Amino acid sequence: MTAFIKGVIGLSGEDTSIIYDYERLLERLYQKVPPKSGTAEYRIPTPEIMRIGNQTIIRNFREIAMRLKRDPTLVARYLQKELAAAGSYDPNTGQLVLNVKVSRKVIAKFLDLFLKNYVRCPTCGSIDTRLERRGKTWILVCEACGAEQPVKPF
Ligand SMILES: [Zn+2]
Known part of the structure; x- marks a missing residue:
């Protein structure tokens, strides 16, 4: 109630x-x-892109971040760094606005890279992982096999 x-x-x-x-x-x-090992078939939703002038809006950004099991603001920061563009995530609409013209294909490519480098465990392939900050180091910790892997901060 x-x-x-x-x-x-x-x-x-x-x-x-x-x-x-x-x-x-x-x-x-x-x-x-339950995460499947070596889930090559694990898919993130296709980015729904809307372009207005020099801005690109990812309409289903929150859904994508959830699928990546990461905070939307973290995924947003990653995309902004990779695209060298400013942007803003709106938690109310779940959309990310990027101040750059970019294609769906390029965004999908970076999201795949994010999944590969910051979500998927390089040891067992599970996506049941979390990112931990230890000082200046970022560690990808796998809940499935316990492996810890330092990753490049962004
Ligand atoms: Zn693992």
Whole structure:
């Protein structure tokens, strides 16, 4: 019942906590899906791109980040660095606006690279991993096999 009331408040725009509750729920759902080893077939959603002038909007960005099991702001920062472009993520709409003209193909390529370098365990291939910051070092920690791998910070 509490969740329902929060939901109603959330819809009125006065309280966004329900959005985060929903995200946590989805996150838990993803975590319950057992990761397959060497999941070459693990797919991230095709980026839905909208271009307006010199801006590129990724409309399903939050969904993509969830599939990558990473905070959208982290994935946004990665894309901004790779594309050398400023951008802003809107947690309300789940969209990322990039101040650069870029094709769906290029964005998909970088998302694949992100999956390969910052999500998938190089030891067992599981995507059931997390990124840990230890001082200046970033470590990709695998929940499946326990392997720890330093990765390039961005
Ligand atoms: Zn592993």
